[in-house]
Amino acid sequence: MYRLAMTGAGIDRHLFCLYIVSKLMGIDSPFLKQVLSEPWRLSTSQTPQQQLNLIDIQKFPKYVGAGGGFGPVADDGYGVSYIIVGENLITFHISSKFSSPETDSFRFGQNIRQAMLDIRALFNPKEKKM
Incomplete structure (x- = not known):
């Protein structure tokens, strides 16, 4: 599963765990049937930062x-x-396919940036908006 996840073929670990438990217990889950049959339009993960210890x-x-x-x-x-x-500091790496008229990595990044600024403003209400 680790190799599949690294190559974009893995599924969310929480849903996978629910799936395994449902099979083990013999429970038929309409929720899992629906969710696991839908396309995964957003794939996210945290990238480890091993070099933090070096610098x-x-x-x-x-x-x-x-x-x-x-x-x-x-x-x-x-x-x-x-x-x-x-x-x-939080850094993001965003990718999408040029062939899709529905995706735009730059626009998505700008939306993430604005969301992060909005969250920061919640915690620092006296700070000027950027």
Whole structure:
């Protein structure tokens, strides 16, 4: 399953666990039937940041890379990997297919950026909006 997930062929671990338990208990789940038959338009995962131990990100913030990513698992979907770097930085890698008229990685990234700014404003109400 680990290799399948790395190549975009895995499924969400929580749903997979529910599926296994339902089979073990002999429970027929209409929810799982529906969810597992739908296309996965958003595939996300956190990318590990092993290099954090090798560099002081406070002293050298420009040396932190955005990491890698993975592609979308649906033709009209997105692949989004993210890295939580310390207390003040989250990086995102967003991918989509040019062939889909419904996807736009730049637009999706701008929406994520705005959502992050909105969340920050909730915690810092006196801070000016960017």
